Amino acid sequence: MAKEYTLSIIKPDGVERNLVGKIVSQFEAQGLTVAGIKKIQLSKKAAESFYGEHRERGFFGELVDFMVRSPVVVIALHGEGAIQKNRDTMGATNPAQAAEGTIRKLYSKSIGENTVHGSDSVQASAREVGFFFAASELV
Numbered sequence: 001m002a003k004e005y006t007l008s009i010i011k012p013d014g015v016e017r018n019l020v021g022k023i024v025s026q027f028e029a030q031g032l033t034v035a036g037i038k039k040i041q042l043s044k045k046a047a048e049s050f051y052g053e054h055r056e057r058g059f060f061g062e063l064v065d066f067m068v069r070s071p072v073v074v075i076a077l078h079g080e081g082a083i084q085k086n087r088d089t090m091g092a093t094n095p096a097q098a099a100e101g102t103i104r105k106l107y108s109k110s111i112g113e114n115t116v117h118g119s120d121s122v123q124a125s126a127r128e129v130g131f132f133f134a135a136s137e138l139v
């Protein structure tokens with residue numbers, strides 16, 4: 001399997017509860033490595049742009065308001081099958097449907113406050129990693 005880069009975001013509800021270390025540990029336990037990591041405060045404009053594909057959805061305003069509530073931690077993950085491993089480690093978008101042991105099953109309160117975001121395809125990973133990291137920041 002090819003080595004890939006993919007993006008994880010630890011959302012405001014995860015950072016506010018000091019879960020950064022626990023979440024990064026779960027990715028590392030799957031053999032993924034942190035190629036880049038930073039804590040940032042998203043602007044409304046950046047959050048709207050990042051989630052642009054959801055602009056027409058009823059929850060868009062709520063999603064953007066949540067993502068700018070407090071800082072997030074953006075992580076470029078690297079490794080074999082990184083895109084699928086990231087998604088498997090997160091669990092289903094709706095925590096009520098997430099498998100035992102996944103980040104969302106363990107920590108998420110609702111589909112809106114679901115603790116982590118992960119790129120869902122090769123194309124999305126390229127766009128989303130590039131949204132937050134320059135190539136020179138991936139080491």
Ligand code: CMP
Pocket residue numbers: 054059062063093111112113114116117118
């Ligand atoms: P994420 O993987 O970050 O991608 C888009 C996000 O929209 C998703 O996680 C959820 O947090 C959010 N989302 C999806 N459906 C709903 C919903 N019905 N209500 C509120 N937020 C939602």
